[in-house]
Amino acid sequence: xxxxxxxxxFWLKEARKxxxxxxxxxxxxxxxxxxxxxxxxxxxxxxRGAWKDCTILVPEVQDRKTVFPWYxxxxxxxxxLLDTGYFFSATPAAQYSKNHRMAISKTPLERILLFSIMKxxxxxxxxxxxxxxxxx
Numbered sequence: 001x002x003x004x005x006x007x008x009x010f011w012l013k014e015a016r017k018x019x020x021x022x023x024x025x026x027x028x029x030x031x032x033x034x035x036x037x038x039x040x041x042x043x044x045x046x047x048r049g050a051w052k053d054c055t056i057l058v059p060e061v062q063d064r065k066t067v068f069p070w071y072x073x074x075x076x077x078x079x080x081l082l083d084t085g086y087f088f089s090a091t092p093a094a095q096y097s098k099n100h101r102m103a104i105s106k107t108p109l110e111r112i113l114l115f116s117i118m119k120x121x122x123x124x125x126x127x128x129x130x131x132x133x134x135x136x
Contacts, residue, residue, distance in 0.1 A: 003036035004044030005069070008057070011049035025050075026057065033061040044069060051077040059084055069115050072099035078106060089115035 008029045015021045036043040042065040047054045051073030058066055068081060069089040081088075088107045092115075093100040104112065 002042035002044055002065075002067075003032060003039070004042075004067075005046045006032040006036075006043060007046035007048075008050040008053055009046060009048045010053075015049075022050075026053065030057060030061065033058065036065075037061050041065070042067060047071070047073065051081075055080045055084075058086075067113060069113075070100065071103045072097050073103075075102065075106070078103055082107065082111075085111075087111045087113055089113045091115040 006029060008025055009015065010022060010025075012021070015025065033043060043058075044067045045054060045058065047068060048070075051071075054068075055077055066084075067087045067089060070091050070093050071078065071081075071088050072093065088103055088111060090104045090112050091100065094104060
């Protein structure tokens with residue numbers, strides 16, 4: 001079992017309009033990172049729009065037991081996260097996100113986790129189904 005999915009999401013309207021909302025998110029985020037570390041559990045990070053902050057905050061608290069699902073951030077930040085030894089997920093977002101496909105292609109195979117979910121996104125319905133390794 002792990003801690004998460006914990007979020008640092010700067011794409012939220014409130015976080016874009018009011019920087020103090022980001023500070024409040026960071027406080028809660030750090031507390032949850034500490035919780036994961038205190039129990040020696042993996043942490044699953046939702047980092048939408050806050051990728052750079054995650055490269056600073058996560059290594060301060062967490063070791064390699066960290067997963068970044070749905071990553072679609074910048075390449076230089078991905079490289080920093082990969083250097084730290086974190087895991088990433090290959091998700092249905094690969095159908096529509098160029099950045100997510102790039103993240104999957106740059107991540108070593110042994111650090112990719114499969115992730116499936118039922119989600120409606122921009123008139124695209126993605127259905128969950130069992131995946132076999134040879135289907136990837």
